[in-house]
Amino acid sequence: MSDFREPIASGREVSLFSNILDLNNDVPISQVIDIIKGNHNDKFTLYNVNELVEQKYRYSNWWDKNNNCYSTSDELVLIDHIFLSKGLFDKVSTVTLYHGYYEDCERIDSDHFPIILDIVL
Numbered sequence: 001m002s003d004f005r006e007p008i009a010s011g012r013e014v015s016l017f018s019n020i021l022d023l024n025n026d027v028p029i030s031q032v033i034d035i036i037k038g039n040h041n042d043k044f045t046l047y048n049v050n051e052l053v054e055q056k057y058r059y060s061n062w063w064d065k066n067n068n069c070y071s072t073s074d075e076l077v078l079i080d081h082i083f084l085s086k087g088l089f090d091k092v093s094t095v096t097l098y099h100g101y102y103e104d105c106e107r108i109d110s111d112h113f114p115i116i117l118d119i120v121l
Helices: 005-009 032-037
Strands: 015-019 080-084 092-097 115-119
Touching: 032 080, 080 115
Parallel strands: none
Antiparallel strands: 015 080, 092 115
């Protein structure tokens, strides 16, 4: 990952798109998201747009952990993230994690559900 701190410090707006495979039984195993958000420093802050999505819709990936080829709610996890600097985050009008298709082993459009982000400039 390139260093995004300098652009933020110089007043530029920043967006960071990331797939973070940091889970053990659906629980984060490190502080990587907190570090990216800047929660452990006073130099920068980034905001995760997923926090604007209602909790029950906050998943972006199907992981068939029991290999039975059926998608169940305990196999839906959040691994895809968009982090924004304050100026961009304040302009977000909607965030949607698109779940318009069912995943199973017979049909996999993608194992990731798209994040749709609308920003009013």
